[in-house]
Amino acid sequence: MKLYSDRCAGCEACVNACPYNAVTMQGGLPVFSDACNLCGACVEACPSEAIERPGNGGPAVEASPHRGIWIFGETKDGQPTRVVLELLAVGRRLAEKTGQDLGVVLAGDRLGTMPQNLIAFGADRVFLVEHPDLAVFRDEPYTAVLAAAIKQYRPSILLFGATTTGRSLAPRLAARLRTGLTADCTALDIDPESGNLLQTRPAFGGNIMATIMCPVNRPQMATMRPGVQKPATRDGGRTGEVIRLETGPSLLLARTEVLGFINRNEEMVNLEEASVIVSGGRGLGCAENFSLVRELAALLGGVVGASRAAVEEGWLPYAHQVGQTGKTVSPRLYIACGISGAVQHLAGMQGSDIIVAINRNPDAPIFKVASYGMVGDVVQILKSLIEQL
Amino acid sequence: MNIVACIKQVPDTSEVKIDRETNTLIREGVPSIINPFDLNAIEEGLLLKERFGGSVTVISMGPPQVESALREALSLGVDRVVLLCDRAFAGSDTLATSCTLAAAIREIGFDLILCGKQAIDGDTAQVGPEIAEWLDVPHLTYISAVEEVSDRSITVSRLLEGGYERVRASLPALLTVVKELNEPRLPGYRASLRAKTEPVTTWGAAGLNLDPANIGMKGSPTKVTRSFVPELGxxxxxxxxxxxxxxxxxxxxxxxxxxxxxxxxxx
Known part of the structure; x- marks a missing residue:
């Protein structure tokens, strides 16, 4: 990092802000060790504007005749996934703001009326490639097909849902195109000065938010976390263009073969789509008390979640885990029972509309994000709720 | 089977708290650990070596203190550790990091590369698939079970949103793994003794035949323009x-x- 020592007041705000413990004070001035990864937390923290990131180099790529905002049209069971509709809403806003077209690149087999459907949800153009070899997602042919389309049409922005598919495909494609990729964004906007895509995402276990730009290379690529933005609404009157892309054997080469899919929908619980989630944590005391959480969830028509602590105790399987290392959820109602609210848990549920926190300790951090706080014995409160519903 | 496992030393993010008065991270007493998912990658490497022979090499890129994470890997019983450490690597984003790691992995030689599904500090999940692209090998993400291994292929289960996908990939290949895959072992007594004295191979940019335009800040297309503590509450x-x-x-x-x-x- 670059230090303007004349401006530095020696306040040590940078030392405290550094998530990597890379700043120490020597002779009243900060010194940056090798552990510094230039994350910039100290730049924000410095009240005297005495710290700067070193000059932005960035690989040189030809100036941009790149235009268009593209979305990867991930499909499941013959439908676009929910996050594609969310991306169409976000993409539409970005398109209006920059005066560009909104495109969806759609790969698969026998996709029927899906292109028209995507136009109704906000796309101006659908780039369609259909082939039996693309019926099931595989990284290699999808990477090749998308890379070819991008080289031909040169979009400026390319967005994916941060699903298992998006988070597998996007990095491979970004490496092939030698461009930048920002994972798991929660907000996307346009920088009014440069016109670049502002990509904001949580990092460091949700403890800090970072806004990232890809100033030189194109396309600017990002995956967006599902469930954070509202989906686009359908307008059957919208019109748009469907462009068929060529494909060929060289694009369809794959060194992987999908052998089958074992559906575990029932036992895997769809936390992301649930409108009510009742979650339990270590404060429940024992696995048996989880039956109260289940009962309350059932009465509210919801599903059961868990904190990392509860999963580590073995009270519920990992599929139920909410948080930075589990699922990110945004239901209408989230009830946290005996969950203290470690940042890693908060990162996964802060987007919920109404948050109810039940905890014995009134100082538990979970209450900071709660709409309604209930202090007391978790088991007693759960029993009362079940009784009165 | 020659296996390379990629690891990252991370602060234990679950131990981090925010000082709401000053809106800064309280990092006092926050330990540095091996990224938890990377422990599953090391464990699977050791299990495969036990079944099929070969070697397990653990590689990491970072500042000199990453040596302690690599010594921990040695205490788990891996054959060799390599640290990629050079000022020229500073400021790398995932593209530059993957390029650097890929060059070193090519140097080591491999049949299978194992990575954790993501690191708990950055949570990008990008470096694994990007390494595979630089090395032109297939990759499979979110591996929850290894079912079958032959000379030429590996059959695995991927943990996806609604279930498990069974996939076969030709070797060499890169896998990123989830927690469900295995239960990482504890350090062994003899391996721990060895871990104290075993040299840690350290490589810089010079020996790796890297294009300076592809590494460090210069090779990083993304720039962090702002970071801030999110408003809770x-x-x-x-x-x-x-x-x-x-x-x-x-x-x-x-x-x-x-x-x-x-x-x-x-x-």
Missing amino acids: RQGQFLAGSPEEQAAALIAALRSARIVHGSAKES
């Missing part, structure tokens, strides 16, 4: 009274928000 209220009274107040509130329907039950 909403205007919440504590409900008062006994458990029964609190429950009644909550149900009334949920009813007016139209989340709970129907009339109040007599209690």
